[in-house]
Amino acid sequence: MTTLISYPNKKLWMAAIKPPMYSVAIMPIWVGTAVAFAETRIFHGAVFSTFLASAILILAWENLSNDVFDSETGIDKNKHHSLVNLTANKALIFGLGNSCLGLGLLGILAIAWWQQDLTVIGIILLCCALGYMYQGPPFRLGYQGLGEILCFFAFGPLAVTAAYYSQTQSWNMTSLAASVFVGIATSLILFCSHFHQVKDDIAAGKRSPIVRLGTARGAKVLTWFTASIYPLNLLFVLLGIFPVWTLLSWVSLPFAFKLCNHVLQNHNQPEKVSNCKFIAVAVHFWSCLLFGLGFMLSGG
Numbered sequence: 001m002t003t004l005i006s007y008p009n010k011k012l013w014m015a016a017i018k019p020p021m022y023s024v025a026i027m028p029i030w031v032g033t034a035v036a037f038a039e040t041r042i043f044h045g046a047v048f049s050t051f052l053a054s055a056i057l058i059l060a061w062e063n064l065s066n067d068v069f070d071s072e073t074g075i076d077k078n079k080h081h082s083l084v085n086l087t088a089n090k091a092l093i094f095g096l097g098n099s100c101l102g103l104g105l106l107g108i109l110a111i112a113w114w115q116q117d118l119t120v121i122g123i124i125l126l127c128c129a130l131g132y133m134y135q136g137p138p139f140r141l142g143y144q145g146l147g148e149i150l151c152f153f154a155f156g157p158l159a160v161t162a163a164y165y166s167q168t169q170s171w172n173m174t175s176l177a178a179s180v181f182v183g184i185a186t187s188l189i190l191f192c193s194h195f196h197q198v199k200d201d202i203a204a205g206k207r208s209p210i211v212r213l214g215t216a217r218g219a220k221v222l223t224w225f226t227a228s229i230y231p232l233n234l235l236f237v238l239l240g241i242f243p244v245w246t247l248l249s250w251v252s253l254p255f256a257f258k259l260c261n262h263v264l265q266n267h268n269q270p271e272k273v274s275n276c277k278f279i280a281v282a283v284h285f286w287s288c289l290l291f292g293l294g295f296m297l298s299g300g
């Protein structure tokens with residue numbers, strides 16, 4: 001009996017915490033560090049692990065505060081796996097979120113202290129500002145359909161560059177090019193997260209890209225953007241900017257096909273399309289992991 005009662009609860013909590021989503025915090029640090037290793041043979045293990053822990057904490061803040069801010073607009077009233085709805089304690093979730101942010105920023109400050117250089121903390125503060133503007137008052141830019149652009153810059157150019165800089169204290173064009181790959185792969189996840197929420201989004205006045213485009217056109221746009229990362233990788237290899245090993249990322253193509261087929265077929269059926277966000281997480285995880293591995297192998 002206990003199992004029967006607690007199982008759905010456990011599922012709800014896992015949906016609220018969404019552990020697989022945290023790979024989006026890990027991959028920009030992994031790729032930025034891998035490019036740094038390929039270009040300079042430098043690898044600072046303590047900086048890498050501190051940055052990873054901080055990135056995860058900062059993303060936890062983003063997600064906890066997302067549930068807090070969304071509880072204020074009413075958009076999450078049907079979202080049973082909102083942490084605010086689950087705990088009925090907004091102040092607790094807000095406090096927990098801010099503690100994660102504080103701890104995460106402390107880790108980044110430690111990196112700044114080791115480097116005697118404020119560049120990395122400056123870049124990460126900018127990421128946090130974009131994260132706040134996505135969902136917090138008075139901006140709520142996600143409600144205007146601008147989330148994917150913020151997401152691209154935060155997880156792409158800013159986070160990858162910060163990771164590269166944290167290892168080398170220098171700037172690099174290859175890392176900037178690599179950040180475009182990571183930024184697009186991350187924004188695909190956010191784009192996918194809107195397909196099943198059209199009704200609630202319209203009711204709350206949120207003009208997500210899928211509300212704006214409609215689900216059918218959204219599915220086509222998703223297919224083009226998902227497909228774009230693979231030829232982009234090839235182009236940079238042919239230009240001699242990326243090592244040939246980065247083509248390992250093409251091994252993730254079956255997940256990309258699965259994602260596009262699934263969304264093209266089910267875009268207007270919320271209960272069927274709702275899991276596409278997690279197929280997009282698999283595309284992101286495998287493509288970025290193998291992409292970064294390609295840089296590591298070329299530097300070894």
Ligand SMILES: C/C(=C\COP(=O)(O)OP(=O)(O)O)CCC[C@H](C)CCC[C@H](C)CCCC(C)C
Nearest residue numbers: 025055062063066127128131134150151154159
């Ligand atoms: C919280 C995010 C998406 C959830 O959006 P939504 O409200 O539609 O979801 P629910 O339906 O589940 O409520 C992600 C938003 C990402 C944002 C645009 C940028 C975040 C920047 C991070 C704070 C940067 C982290 C950098 C780190 C890797 C160093």
Ligand SMILES: O=C(O)C1=CC(=O)c2ccccc2C1=O
Nearest residue numbers: 021024059063151186189190193
């Ligand atoms: O809960 C979500 O839908 C998302 C959470 C999250 O942290 C994230 C980060 C980067 C891209 C997309 C997303 C989500 O969609």
